[in-house]
Amino acid sequence: MQDLYSGIADPETVGAIARNQDSLKSIVIAEMTRGNGKELQTWLEAQQKPEPKLTLDRPDVSGKAQNVVTHLLERLKVGDPNEKLDGLCLSLKSG
Secondary structure, three states: OHHHHHOOOOHHHHHHHHHOHHHHHHHHHHHHHHOOHHHHHHHHHHHOOOOOOOOOOOOOHHHHHHHHHHHHHHHHHHOOOHHHHHHHHHHHHHO
């Protein structure tokens, strides 16, 4: 556990632990039993990725994004398969 807390453990190991709910539960129980709950909490909080913040508005030039969103919603409403919707989603991202 000290390797995890100190940052020595490789990222693949940390990722494998974080993705496995059983591993996390075992670690939580063991560390709480040992009285290391605060250290574990600090480590777990450090593993969380911060939410990206929007830094500036992206204007909808000539209403292009609004048109794509409207068309995408219409296609969703009629039940188009995901393959057909992928192109619209890409247009929206690049718009």
